[in-house]
Amino acid sequence: MRILMIIDGLPGGGAEKVVLTLCQGMQQAGHDISLISLRDICNYPIPAGINYQVIPDTCRTPWRKLTELSRRAAMLDRTISTNEQQKGRYDLVFSNLHKTDRIVSRSKVIDQQRLWFCIHGILSTSYLGHRAGLDRWLKRRKIASIYQHKNIVAVSQAVGHDLHQNLRIEPNRLEIINNPFDIKAIEQEAAEPCMLAGKDYLIHVGRFHPHKRHDRLLKAYALSGIKAPLVLLGGGEEKIVEETKQLAQELGIHEQVQFLGFQANPFPFIKHARMLVLSSDNEGFGNVLVEALLCATPVVSTRCPGGPQEILEKAGMSNALAELNEKSLAEKMANIYANPPEINHQQLLSYGLKPICEQYIALKK
Incomplete structure (x- = not known):
């Protein structure tokens, strides 16, 4: 099976380590694993046998923030299309961390059946905790629009509950899968x-x-x-x-x-x-x-x-x-x-x- 993991970068964080551990475990089980990082930052060793690629954002125009998500989604799509033309279609695609999810959700080449958004934290606390009133309502709608009716992996029951209870998200499929440990x-x-x-x-x-x-x-x-x-x-x-x-x-x-x-x-x-x-x-x-x-x-x-x-x-x-x-x-x-x-x-x-x-x-x- 061909599997693609996508993440915003690999600094020294827990979610990043989880992604690398999963890559290693699935590769050891005989699967073809690709890992795409959207930033050129990596504080962990990449497991042997993993096809690791970096797609950095090199745009420096004054309006780059306005076009960032669509521009980076297009860059990601070009890389995925090239990889699939060379080695075949990915069977499963996993997007990790909210910044990544915002970009991946705009992809035009990943179909929804094989795409899973992996939620590693309590999103309502991270993104809504300091907001109130209209600002909170707008941010909640913005987050929900990314995950509504999508396939989601939550790392704990509490994360899954938060999506439903606090963000009003109704996934297409929701699976609770705890983090792995070698x-x-x-x-x-x-x-x-x-x-x-x-x-x-x-x-x-x-x-x-x-x-x-x-x-x-x-x-x-x-x-x-x-x-x-x-x-x-x-x-x-x-x-x-x-x-x-x-x-x-x-x-x-x-x-x-x-x-x-x-x-x-x-x-x-x-x-x-x-x-x-x-x-x-x-x-x-x-x-x-x-x-x-x-x-x-x-x-x-x-x-x-x-x-x-x-x-x-x-x-x-x-x-x-x-x-x-x-x-x-x-x-x-x-x-x-x-x-x-x-x-x-x-x-x-x-x-x-x-x-x-x-x-x-x-x-x-």
């Missing part, structure tokens, strides 16, 4: 040397972005009374990094908080941590929770809109869910730190690469 590769990478091995510390892994709520994390850590250091892994907006460092100073915990930046292999840091904490306002799925549990590291997460609640309830760890405030998060952190739960590895096998890729392949009917 469990063997994670275990191998986690076994690599770690400069923090043997030390007692907590960890947060995620880019510096407003919805990750590093401010809530630091306030909860200060309230928890835990003396072990807090390690922060991730890149992102420099302004938020500086604001987080300033907050650590104000809270009097700056000597206990370590900023280690983006790590290409975060798994040794996760494996040797006493506990991983997720403090977000929303998460489409919550990859890092599954990754931590695969590394046998206990977790605490906010009960935010998205996948964390589904993941932890499935793992029998609903007691590790905190409400969306620093006091509740601090209490859960202190409790799990003092009483680490037993992690049932068997419950995590359904997130393996093979079963998840099989669900994607089964979308062709």
Whole structure:
């Protein structure tokens, strides 16, 4: 089977990593996989055997924003047409991330039966959360117009519910497929040397972005009374990094908080941590929770809109869910730190690469 994945770019984000993992898994299963990136940015290694192409937008005219979507859709169509003329028609096409979806929805060469829009996050929170009145209504209509009566893959039940409940979207087909994890590769990478091995510390892994709520994390850590250091892994907006460092100073915990930046292999840091904490306002799925549990590291997460609640309830760890405030998060952190739960590895096998890729392949009917 010939499969095409399309994405806006490959910076160090969770959805981008999911796309690459899916490409690798389906390629290993014997399928012909193409990956098109709409920006020339890639912070991950491309799996061997994948036909990877970049279609950058080089237009610099003053009116480029007005023509961006239609212009880039035409560029994408030309590339797809050339590829299909050379190697045959794609059986399945997956569009990933909203910016990509806006471009792909204007394609004139991809028919709707083989096209699937993969929704990786809570769209209403990401795009409507700060809007009100007419502005909110118009934006909701604009988003809904892209996905209405289309084929959609949602990475969690919460993402699918959000589309229907908050955006009034009625898909043609809606499939809930959780994110995949190459469990063997994670275990191998986690076994690599770690400069923090043997030390007692907590960890947060995620880019510096407003919805990750590093401010809530630091306030909860200060309230928890835990003396072990807090390690922060991730890149992102420099302004938020500086604001987080300033907050650590104000809270009097700056000597206990370590900023280690983006790590290409975060798994040794996760494996040797006493506990991983997720403090977000929303998460489409919550990859890092599954990754931590695969590394046998206990977790605490906010009960935010998205996948964390589904993941932890499935793992029998609903007691590790905190409400969306620093006091509740601090209490859960202190409790799990003092009483680490037993992690049932068997419950995590359904997130393996093979079963998840099989669900994607089964979308062709």
